[in-house]
Amino acid sequence: MSENTSVIMPGERVRVVEDAAKNKRVILGPGLRRLDDKVVASKAGPLRHKDPNTFWVDNYQRRYVPARGDLIIGIVKARVGDLYRVDIGSADTAAISYLAFEAATKKNRPDLNPGDLLYARVLNANADIEPELVCVNSNGKRGKLGVLQDGFFFKCSLNLARLLLRESCPALAALTDELPFEIAVGVNGRIWVKAHSMRETVGLANAIMSLEQAGYAEIDKICGDLNSVMQT
């Protein structure tokens, strides 16, 4: 990620992205939108760029707007016919077919109950129809997707989720130095963590939540503190 932190305002035309789009295809992330041949910002905040071709605006937001291909964590809300309704934090609930799980057939249905957590990918996202999720990749394998068992789950801002997922983010690396754990970060601002013990999980979740207000410089300090907290 380049350290280009130009702040843009909604309605502003973003020339940087347009220039980049002349040579290659670009991906417009949240906060950017295409109007004919122009790229216009729809949110205020610093413009971020990830090589080779992804651009987005990093504004503070807690409400998720579904986008195709996003990895999200949803809560199963209800079962409707051969669909499950899943809450993913967007305006509308998402739907997932029971056939969208690994090795699921009409006879062999996945066992999901209301309240279960799902780590899933957004298959379809359109303003006019409800988002659709899948728990398999194009080869029919589940990979890391599926139901999340045990552990602890909490909500955070979308920024924090994106920050944790950034390759250059020191937070997760620093935390893995401290203790072993499993984590699933949904870009809809939901994080699931699981460590060996209750104490570790609680400490971990609190450390991640405290990153919400932290700047880049403080991340190392907070993650380092975790160790001292655990030992006491």
Place this chain on the structure above:
Amino acid sequence: MFMNANLFEPGKSKSERSFIQSAVKQNTRFDGRKSNEFRDVKLTFGSDWGTVAVSMGDTKVLAQVSCDIGTPSSARANEGTLYLNVDIKGVAFLDEIQSTHDQRFLTLNSLLERTFRSSRCLDLESLCIAVEQHVWCVRVDINVLNHDGNLYDASTIAALAALMHFRRPEVSYAEEKIHTFSERERELMPLLFLHYPVSVTYCLYKSSSNPLVDPTLLEENAADSIIVLSFNSYQELCTLNAGGTAPTNVRTIMQCARSAANRSKALVQFIRKALELDAERRLQPNRVVGLVDLLSDTAPLLSFKHLMAENVRQEVVQKKISDKPIPSTETVGDEQLPADTKIDEAPMDETTWLSVEQNTWIEQQVKNVQQSLKESTQVAGKTSKSKPNRSKNKASKKPAIRKQDQSDSEEEVTQIL
């Protein structure tokens, strides 16, 4: 349940619930508190009389008291009115479907009504200007600014502090005409109280018999049942709100009631102290606290831990000076004693409302109480007192409370005057 649940709130998913359940079993809490530890309560007084912001952790509540002159109801022609209004629409993430929103609103409102109105904590007769014609109508508006659990306590503390802080103008009534004196003509008058109730909230879980005090929203949503107890500063029960599915027994409720009584007493002391400090500050010129100051952190905060820590220190100093052993329950003051003796005269009959096994347990408890009675009369008075209040049905409770009120009111009136 999940179709109606607002999943934007914490504590609604299965993994959160089971995590909290097992955390309770291991006696850990998410914010590192002990199961009987409260969050710090902070009070901020506004520049107007009767404006108070209360924050407990991330829970923030703003209370504003106002009054005007209206006509009394025909049933109570010589009494002013107290109206309590709660507004929780300010919390954006609670934009849930109407039925659950109404439910939350109704529980909160009914708790406040029972704590303040049904317990007759205000001396409403003092608010009468002319019988059957003019009375003061006191109105408490409570605005929930942020909800992180335990709205019950936050709003009762806010309402009580605001009512205690409030001053009304003096009026004279002559020849069918009301004359309201301005602040310059005559000093404003505080409201008269008969007693000071505050609530304390406990969460119970199926996995553990140990109740959690002062729950956060996560803990509150994951809880199997929530118990709200309102006690006044004389440690008399004003409201008991127990619901949910967790198996509760007398023991846990008694345990809750005992600590709630102490807590309420401490809270009222804290509010009194905070009011004194605020009164001192008011004497200093050029002190304006606007609404923005009130909600940001620029206004002078009065924190429970800070003020009460001083209290404990003072007590320790006093102890050293007087070299007298202070009884183990130092919260029980002198004003407590008449109430205790009164209850002891009329012991309740527990057999009527308890099952057989519980009766044997109670007998044991009574023995314990009697034993401790010898050791310290004050401790025994407190424990036996909260029982009768709870067990009495409404019919028998009312006269007792009224009797209490009168004795208290005299005390209070003299104090205030």
